[in-house]
Amino acid sequence: MSKFRLFGGGKARNAFERCPGWVRAIDLAEDDTHRLSDSDLAQSLSGLRQRHQNGESLDDLLAETFAIVREAAVRTLGERPFHEQLIGGAALHLGSVVEMRTGEGKTLTAVLPACLHALAGKGVHVLTANDYLAARDAEWMGPVYRFLGLRSALLSEDDRSDKRDTVYNADVVYGTPSGFAYDYLRDNLTYTKEEVVQHGHFSAIVDEADLVMLDEVSILPQITAPADGPSDHARLAGLATRLKRDVHYEVDEVRRTVSPTEQGMALVEDWLGAAVYSGDDVGLARRVSLALQVKELYVKDRDYAVVDGAIRIIDAATQRLLTDRRLGTGLDQALDAKEGLTVRRERQALAEIGQHGYLRLYPHLAGMAGVVKGEGEAYRDFYGLEALIVAPRRPVRRVDHEPVVYPDDAAMLRAMRKTVDEKRAAGRPVLVGTASDEIASKISLTLQAGGIEHDVLDARNHGFEAEIVARAGHPGAVTVLTRMAGRGVDIRLAEPEGPGLFVLGLGPLTSRRLELHLRGRAGRWGDPGESAFFLSFEDPHLSLPRPFERLGDAADADEPAVNRLITRSIEATLNRLSARTTEKSAHALRYAAVQEEQRAAVYTRRKDILTNGFTREQVNSLVEKVMRSFVIDARAGTEDVEGLSTTIRNHYPATVGLDVIAAGLSGDPTSKARADLIEAVVRDALSASAARESDLGPDVAAELRRRVMLAVMNQQWAVQLRDLDDTRDSLFLRTAAGGDPLTEYRRAASRLAARMWKEIDEQFVGYWFSVQVTIT
Numbered sequence: 125m126s127k128f129r130l131f132g133g134g135k136a137r138n139a140f141e142r143c144p145g146w147v148r149a150i151d152l153a154e155d156d157t158h159r160l161s162d163s164d165l166a167q168s169l170s171g172l173r174q175r176h177q178n179g180e181s182l183d184d185l186l187a188e189t190f191a192i193v194r195e196a197a198v199r200t201l202g203e204r205p206f207h208e209q210l211i212g213g214a215a216l217h218l219g220s221v222v223e224m225r226t227g228e229g230k231t232l233t234a235v236l237p238a239c240l241h242a243l244a245g246k247g248v249h250v251l252t253a254n255d256y257l258a259a260r261d262a263e264w265m266g267p268v269y270r271f272l273g274l275r276s277a278l279l280s281e282d283d284r285s286d287k288r289d290t291v292y293n294a295d296v297v298y299g300t301p302s303g304f305a306y307d308y309l310r311d312n313l314t315y316t317k318e319e320v321v322q323h324g325h326f327s328a329i330v331d332e333a334d335l336v337m338l339d340e341v342s343i344l345p346q347i348t349a350p351a352d353g354p355s356d357h358a359r360l361a362g363l364a365t366r367l368k369r370d371v372h373y374e375v376d377e378v379r380r381t382v383s384p385t386e387q388g389m390a391l392v393e394d395w396l397g398a399a400v401y402s403g404d405d406v407g408l409a410r411r412v413s414l415a416l417q418v419k420e421l422y423v424k425d426r427d428y429a430v431v432d433g434a435i436r437i438i439d440a441a442t443q444r445l446l447t448d449r450r451l452g453t454g455l456d457q458a459l460d461a462k463e464g465l466t467v468r469r470e471r472q473a474l475a476e477i478g479q480h481g482y483l484r485l486y487p488h489l490a491g492m493a494g495v496v497k498g499e500g501e502a503y504r505d506f507y508g509l510e511a512l513i514v515a516p517r518r519p520v521r522r523v524d525h526e527p528v529v530y531p532d533d534a535a536m537l538r539a540m541r542k543t544v545d546e547k548r549a550a551g552r553p554v555l556v557g558t559a560s561d562e563i564a565s566k567i568s569l570t571l572q573a574g575g576i577e578h579d580v581l582d583a584r585n586h587g588f589e590a591e592i593v594a595r596a597g598h599p600g601a602v603t604v605l606t607r608m609a610g611r612g613v614d615i616r617l618a619e620p621e622g623p624g625l626f627v628l629g630l631g632p633l634t635s636r637r638l639e640l641h642l643r644g645r646a647g648r649w650g651d652p653g654e655s656a657f658f659l660s661f662e663d664p665h666l667s668l669p670r671p672f673e674r675l676g677d678a679a680d681a682d683e684p685a686v687n688r689l690i691t692r693s694i695e696a697t698l699n700r701l702s703a704r705t706t707e708k709s710a711h712a713l714r715y716a717a718v719q720e721e722q723r724a725a726v727y728t729r730r731k732d733i734l735t736n737g738f739t740r741e742q743v744n745s746l747v748e749k750v751m752r753s754f755v756i757d758a759r760a761g762t763e764d765v766e767g768l769s770t771t772i773r774n775h776y777p778a779t780v781g782l783d784v785i786a787a788g789l790s791g792d793p794t795s796k797a798r799a800d801l802i803e804a805v806v807r808d809a810l811s812a813s814a815a816r817e818s819d820l821g822p823d824v825a826a827e828l829r830r831r832v833m834l835a836v837m838n839q840q841w842a843v844q845l846r847d848l849d850d851t852r853d854s855l856f857l858r859t860a861a862g863g864d865p866l867t868e869y870r871r872a873a874s875r876l877a878a879r880m881w882k883e884i885d886e887q888f889v890g891y892w893f894s895v896q897v898t899i900t
């Protein structure tokens with residue numbers, strides 16, 4: 125029996141204690157399932173589905189299901205899931221984040237809980253890092269599902285013309301988080317329930333969880349429309365260049381905020397001749413903030429590049445230029461202005477949800493990753509999930525060498541060429557990887573200069589060429605990898621008894637996880653293998669203490685520096701980098717939570733209306749509520765008589781005369797006169813509503829009530845998203861003098877939410893009476 129280790133505990137630990145029992149039961153069932161015919165095997169799965177419907181829990185059905193799936197995998201793929209995979213699958217079922225080393229077979233592992241959860245008939249979503257992996261896994265595992273009579277489908281990000289409702293009818297859907305999130309957002313902008321494609325959220329299994337659940341939490345899938353925003357970005361960019369860091373504003377690199385000092389605020393207001401910080405125009409305050417943010421936090425050729433007169437964002441992890449990646453409303457425009465380019469038209473978000481927010485919609489959520497160790501706390505904090513390590517099936521035989529540091533990049537590359545040449549000459553397949561595009565291209569040039577033939581696996585579109593992967597395991601083959609290409613590349617040795625793959629990683633340092641991913645390309649399945657890492661003193665992340673800098677300078681040009689202190693310094697750098705990433709994510713999530721809560725409220729209400737309609741009674745009580753508040757909010761005395769009369773007339777065809785209004789407003793809001801006026805207005809509005817109903821006829825009225833309410837909610841939610849964004853960014857400015865921006869933001873957000881709900885009610889009433897209906 126394989127061992128598995130746990131950190132965390134409590135309830136999770138009790139549940140995991142069942143794993144060994146399950147594994148025994150699955151093994152015991154093996155002979156029986158083995159004897160079943162193909163069709164009987166599929167039949168027994170549908171029998172389990174029936175039993176689940178009759179009340180047996182998924183826990184109770186786990187062993188039988190896994191036994192059937194195991195047999196199906198043997199018959200279709202010729203692969204029999206190992207104990208480690210059974211335990212991994214059970215842990216996924218229990219909703220944890222499972223560490224299974226690269227090559228341990230996570231793809232097949234996920235099929236076990238996916239089939240189990242498919243018994244519930246509510247759809248299981250398997251999410252992975254990119255389209256390529258989703259397509260590969262869906263196709264690869266498809267035969268197992270088909271064999272068992274289950275439907276599996278691929279949700280492709282590229283091909284949006286798919287019949288998506290058919291995709292979601294499948295038992296198991298493979299896709300990317302943003303692909304799923306996009307459909308969720310689209311569903312929440314629809315007007316009829318027939319247009320909705322997702323059948324709710326039940327169970328999600330996330331592959332490459334480290335990337336999807338931790339690193340990319342703040343990726344924000346959005347549906348946008350052009351907005352007509354003010355375009356003073358160019359002027360504000362000019363202003364930003366005149367302000368001085370630490371005099372007029374302060375920068376927090378980790379939180380990625382820029383806050384003006386008192387002196388700075390005074391200067392800005394003076395220049396603009398407007399009260400930027402009074403809170404009246406949060407939009408302007410935000411644009412000032414954005415101008416400062418792009419000035420300080422977005423560095424040209426590190427974070428973005430200007431290509432053919434347009435901004436292209438550089439992916440921090442891969443150093444690759446991203447096409448179509450935007451930073452977010454306002455930021456892109458501020459960046460255009462900073463670079464003196466034509467400012468793009470602003471777009472307004474109609475709907476958005478962070479990847480984290482989307483994943484949290486699933487009551488059952490589980491993840492798997494090659495490395496989980498060290499990140500248990502983040503999974504717990506962000507998702508409330510426990511982390512679990514499944515020990516590798518065979519001990520890793522790979523020899524990992526400590527990183528060594530060369531005086532500069534050129535020396536590092538020369539050493540790389542020498543090492544590659546030696547290993548290749550000895551008949552070993554060699555893989556050279558780096559996180560940086562720049563270094564990757566230099567690797568290739570250096571190898572070329574040395575006459576060393578090689579393939580480059582650069583996964584431009586997240587896909588890699590199968591032939592290159594196939595060649596990569598041959599003796600003497602040299603392959604250069606960029607980071608993303610490392611994910612999921614499965615290099616098989618052409619000579620399993622040979623010395624194994626040699627992996628050489630090159631700086632700059634990024635994260636321990638990436639390093640382990642790269643090293644993990646070698647020594648899979650207990651294969652022999654070896655890995656080494658070369659860095660250089662030019663590495664921007666590597667802050668070595670002074671003596672070592674001198675050591676680097678003084679050293680013979682090609683002599684690497686390696687000693688305990690350097691190793692420790694590298695460790696410290698990696699720890700710092702990962703703490704920083706986690707802190708950034710945590711910070712982003714604290715803010716996102718505010719929006720998430722409001723979105724949940726809006727979408728819940730919307731879903732109710734989409735499914736049940738917006739009834740006549742609901743309309744009436746809304747009409748009553750809105751009229752009541754108009755009358756109560758009006759001031760006593762004569763001054764508001766005209767005002768109130770206009771307000772109510774703007775909302776429905778009122779017949780209440782000015783004299784009645786004047787009489788009603790003669791007392792304070794608690795007076796008898798006021799109560800009478802409320803009653804008169806409400807009665808008048810309700811009878812107008814009844815007339816409207818009968819003019820339209822029941823069917824059209826029902827349709828209109830629903831559509832108007834949904835349209836108003838769509839519109840107001842878009843306004844709310846913009847206001848929340850503006851508030852968030854301008855608060856850094858307003859709270860610069862003190863106070864906690866998050867607390868301020870929460871407070872402001874709830875004020876905005878109250879305003880939004882009130883607007884929704886009032887706008888609904890206005891439209892309900894005024895929308896022209898043409899029946900075609």
Ligand SMILES: Nc1ncnc2c1ncn2[C@@H]1O[C@H](COP(=O)(O)OP(=O)(O)OP(=O)(O)O)[C@@H](O)[C@H]1O
Binds near residue numbers: 226
């Ligand atoms: N039970 C099994 N029996 C035989 N081969 C298996 C089994 N499970 C998985 N494999 C093989 O192991 C290899 C690695 O599988 P897979 O790519 O799913 O690993 P992984 O854990 O996802 O690795 P990575 O972290 O690199 O994505 C594949 O070639 C797969 O066919």
